Amino acid sequence: MGTRTRTTAGTIEGTQQGEVTVFRGVPFAARPVGAARFAAPRPTQAWDGVRDATEFGPPPPQPGRSTEGDDWLTLTVWTPDPGRTGLPVIVWISGGGYLRCNSASPTLDGATLAAGGVVVVSAHYRTGAEGFARLAGAPDNRGLLDQLAALQWVQDNAAAFGGDPGNVTVFGQSAGAGSIAALLAMPASAGLFRRAILHSVPGTFFSTELADDISAEIAAEIGRTPRAAELAALAPDDLVAAAAAVTGRLSKQLERWGGVACTPTPFSPVVDGEVLPEAPWPALARGAARDLELLVAHTRDEYAFLADLLGVEETAVDHVDPTPGLARYRASGAFTADELRDNAMADWLMRMPTLHLAEAALVGGARVWLAELLWGFAPAGATHSLDTLLVYGTADFRGEITAAGPAALAQAQRLGEVMRAEHLAFVAKGDPGWTPYDLATRRTRVYDAEPAVLPYPEERSRELWRGLRFGVLGLSGSRSSAPRPSS
Template identity: 50%
Template sequence: MDIEPEIRTAAGVVRGRWETSVAVFRGIRYAEPPVGPRRFAGPIPARRWDGVRDAGVFGPPVPQVNNGGAVMSSVSGEVDDGSEDCLTLNVWSPDLGGANLPVMVWIQGGTYLENNTANPHCDGATLARAGVVVVSMNYRVGADGFARIAGAPNNRGILDQIAALCWVQDNIAAFGGDPANVTVFGQSAGAASIAALLVMPSAAGLFRRAISQSMPGTYFTPGLADAISTTIAAQLGVRATVSDLARLPPRALTNATTALIAKLPEFVDVWGPMALTPTPFSPIVDGDALPYAPWTALARGAARNVDLLIGHTRDEFRLYTSRPGYERTPQQMAMAFHHLCPGPDGERRYRTAYPDATPAQRFEILNSDWLFRMPSLHLADAAHVGGGPVRFYELAWSFNAEQGASHCLDFLLLFGTLSPDEVRDHRSAHANAAEEIAYVGQCIRTDWVSFAATGNPGWAAYDPRARSTRVYHAEAVTRPYLEEASRRIWAGYRFDTLDLTS
């Protein structure tokens, strides 16, 4: 197909490309640029334009570390290189006719600090060829998207996601998608954003199904978020208000955030467990736009009409511990067990549950449990209590001994962007891993697409007794939950918002 496809959206006409049997539209503006007086405001829909806008390249990334665009240094609305136009989305469609295909909207993760849909590992073409319309969006991150700022709405990054979902409702039929059959799916910070969307009144009705991949269990009270924002602003000699921060370029905020991250553990006695995470940002449970933490709201029946697919990888925190230079001292590991374990005897319970593990391995298991695995499992428990349909999965397959089934591996398999050659060339690749990757990725894609189409990925619904889990290994099997030892340690714990400890 050589003819460049043109689609009329509510705001104007966009011209995409046909690429290996998939129509691709990149960089479609869904909201007005967040600069000048809109810098810390909620998003407003894109204004209409005349003529045809080319949609052949991804839009510029939102302000974040390592983004050198002009929007990073400008505080006005007059940016001369177009980099301010960063609230854009992308569409991959295998059929621009009236196919009414399921729609899958990807919400990328990145510790609430990074978001760039031009990441080649999030290319939606392979998934679209499986029979769905795929959408991804840029949304504000860092202080611009998630800091608590006096005079600005909370959770601006999630408000951007809602604006993109509204765009999908208004426009996706023209791209071959069914606006009544939308599935949001996301990983890490994207998964936690989805858990928030499930319980936010302003997101009600915008999607029918949701897939949460490796959801971090950190949601902040306004008091904790205030303390963090005040500290970031103080490094710049200002207050955490719109009037003060609007005078600073985005680069100043990203630099101040980076400086704070380097010394986060120093705040653990006041800020609590969040100071031992890789980021100072998380969704803010303000009792208004985000009324409750997701576990509480789902257990009370919120989103019971939304089909849920929830899960995690086996070795979540290996992504961090396998990095060169990450080694922790015995004192640092003891601090983690003191602040993260459920109950005063948590370290002893981990030694009992994992007697053959080294202290470093138990530290990794603890962080995997506290930050990703148990929040995901407890979210499934809460959804079941609330009467909603939920399925559960775990990725146990890995291709190398160093990283295992680490955080982020799941979406590389889903999108099919990790090549057999990359696997084969890894210094600790398992035998047959290059041959297995195609099978495992295809299994995940098939199940995700089936879920998006019907709500049933192909295995039994989750309940807290049988804990039926789809386990992706060299072969996909359905069996009881794998991480029983950790589940028992955390059985009496209740995830909720994180607050100041003093």
């Protein structure tokens, strides 16, 4: 017999995974089916007896895999000991371009983190059109609403796994960090977490007009209009395919959708004035994260993998918003011709949104620690997501670092141990062990072969972006938005 514990909905039975106990596929909300498919999440129904929690729940509809069932709103819990009390809790919010999330991903297995003395929760949320398309007759940002429901579940159930509901840290990377940035700006998240770790915050938050136009394009791909009642009749995989077709044409939409054409996704949180009242940067500067503790980080080479995948031309730098512009990048003399595009796009998409978020939160009264990963094991350098995989202890899952040689593997292991220990210290006590960030010294934890605390490494980019502010992306050019159909 496995390990049992009782949640508010009923008893579940998990299994042992090395040093920790894991409970998989635990529902935190009802299945989003039928008329509720595009609705806000609803409470899960209680069950009698013991529910098996040894298998992962199916991930939400997403590219690259066939949809399995419809019980998408589940989570997985790794705990050192469900009989303990008062353990810190990490709630992981997956990245994936607002297109993917999967608790079963072996690169995001929570066992190693949990063995460090914390409860780790990884929650599915609706991604793609299911979670982020703007549809008549449905609330915006359903993926964010799912995350709120998972956080509320943690408040109600953390103690059943040994966790302390008063000591919850949300942790996310890329779209997961963008989701957390949105949560910080949402009044509905108040009291659901105490701390946040944000790796590589994307600078893309959509206006309602831009989101309307993108949703209309996706619906038109399959001969529909963006109405929830109309799309609810479609098979989820058909909607995934329609979004994938539009994603494949993004690079051709520079004049119409601006910087969205320079990203790998047509989805982002929508600043709708209701679920998400405003973009995170102004919200945090006005105190939305006051009294919270934030650990904010990015990598040096954020755009390296995307550069070849997206094929963005150098001239696209002038079409993203905000931007210092191509001329200022050239005139700065800070980058060679080969470096200019990748650095400008890394600055716009991840590096400067992350830095500006840290500074806005600091101005608004939060305590902030800043970090940057400089270490890398391949020619691409310190790539997007590598910092998170080092913290999780899974950076060599496919043997890439082993293939780079024993010196690289030894460095990765040492650096991962340092990063994991510092992140766990932050989760437990709100202090990772280095000097907090401030606007005078800009002290930053620099993760390299020899970690150090130094002035912010990307000073040349920071200067180029001085005075620019991130906010809400709208439609570009003179083309007007397609009207949103009435519900």
